[in-house]
Amino acid sequence: MQVGIMVPQGWKREYDGYAPVAAWADALAKARQAEALGFESIWLFDHFTTVPDPVDEITFEAFTMLAALAQATARVRLGHMVICTGFRNPALTAKMASTLDVISGGRFELGIGAGWKEDEWVSYGYDFPSLPERLATLGDHLEVISRMLAPGRATFHGRRARVIGAINEPKGAGGHIPVIVGGNGKNVTFRLAARFADELNLVYLDPNEVAAIVPIARQRCEEIGRDPASLRISLYCADGAVGGSGQERADRVAAFAALGLDRLIGFPSRWDMSDEGLPRFAEDCRAAGVEISQAAAVEVAAGAG
Numbered sequence: 001m002q003v004g005i006m007v008p009q010g011w012k013r014e015y016d017g018y019a020p021v022a023a024w025a026d027a028l029a030k031a032r033q034a035e036a037l038g039f040e041s042i043w044l045f046d047h048f049t050t051v052p053d054p055v056d057e058i059t060f061e062a063f064t065m066l067a068a069l070a071q072a073t074a075r076v077r078l079g080h081m082v083i084c085t086g087f088r089n090p091a092l093t094a095k096m097a098s099t100l101d102v103i104s105g106g107r108f109e110l111g112i113g114a115g116w117k118e119d120e121w122v123s124y125g126y127d128f129p130s131l132p133e134r135l136a137t138l139g140d141h142l143e144v145i146s147r148m149l150a151p152g153r154a155t156f157h158g159r160r161a162r163v164i165g166a167i168n169e170p171k172g173a174g175g176h177i178p179v180i181v182g183g184n185g186k187n188v189t190f191r192l193a194a195r196f197a198d199e200l201n202l203v204y205l206d207p208n209e210v211a212a213i214v215p216i217a218r219q220r221c222e223e224i225g226r227d228p229a230s231l232r233i234s235l236y237c238a239d240g241a242v243g244g245s246g247q248e249r250a251d252r253v254a255a256f257a258a259l260g261l262d263r264l265i266g267f268p269s270r271w272d273m274s275d276e277g278l279p280r281f282a283e284d285c286r287a288a289g290v291e292i293s294q295a296a297a298v299e300v301a302a303g304a305g
Helices: 020-037 062-072 090-103 118-123 131-149 189-196 207-223 247-257 277-287 294-304
Strands: 002-006 041-044 077-080 108-113 154-157 162-166 179-182 199-203 232-236 263-266
Touching: 002 277, 020 041, 020 062, 020 277, 041 062, 041 263, 062 077, 062 090, 090 108, 090 131, 108 131, 131 154, 131 162, 131 179, 131 189, 179 189, 189 199, 189 207, 199 207, 207 232, 207 247, 247 263, 247 277
Parallel strands: 002 041, 002 263, 041 077, 077 108, 108 179, 179 199, 199 232, 232 263
Antiparallel strands: 154 162
């Protein structure tokens, strides 16, 4: 199981009271630290204002911040957990994803979902459709994005999105841009993941819930003749799962690893913003039997020198 790290950006009020420049310096340092420690990937949320309630405090925008982090790192995979597709035209999303993949040297992964935080939609001038409509929009958007990332020009006529001979060049750094569909919906979301995605990202489930739901995701692949093993399964775990430190946290990480997840994404800085927070989490992951690559850390350190 690989382990990814959410980089602080203020959404969970970790930068309340910070000056913007100081907050950015801290976020940049933590992204670099995550890479130097050997974590596999770094991630951002796609939100505009704080949670649970919007307050007048820092929340950095996700695409611009990720472009900067791509330039500040050399090895880690990077992406969003996950973008709200309703915030952007899907052809534009594909264009931004392709550009970010080039900027990062082929390290970008496109995480995408239907969106949920109503207050953001309303305050920023978006209509907030029903969940079925948001999911239907996600389906049309995935159609557009998949065609924009495929060879040639893209054409698709859907009820909620369309492209007509759209050119998307470059299409990335030259390799495949993985698509991650995020959400726990067994009927619609899992079927969209089976059809369009390289990875299904589950959210805030405990080990028992993951064990119960993964076979359903595999079944959705079988329904369309896809090899279930070809769909990676990841989890953005609840903040409490990576809170604290020591053997108790190592046991929580080990319980997820035992499920055969491909990737676990956590936000340990939510609870510990100190310079020692991420190193302690890396130690607990190793105590759980999860590999945090020392070789990768050495490689980054050598490159910095």
